[in-house]
Amino acid sequence: MTVTVLLFAQARERAGTARIDLDLPDGSRVSDALALVQLRLPALEALASHLAVAVNGEVSPPGTPIPPGAELALLPPVSGG
Secondary structure, three states: OOEEEEHHHHHHHHOOOEEEEEEEEOOOHHHHHHHHHHHOOOHHHHOOOOOOOEOEEEOOOOOOOOOOOOEEEEEEOOOOO
């Protein structure tokens, strides 16, 4: 299955792109997608443990199954006050 991964803020800057497509086996989970993203975009390694992932607009834990054609958003931490 193919999923779209959107990158924002620091993740986009480090990766040099705002979007990538991933081919994942059926039944993959958020953790599987993150592992593949890190392989394809090693510049994100420093952020990996701090990223939140939204699947089709809903923040999801690592064990969440990914439906075919899903859109994943990598959300780095934000700061402010």
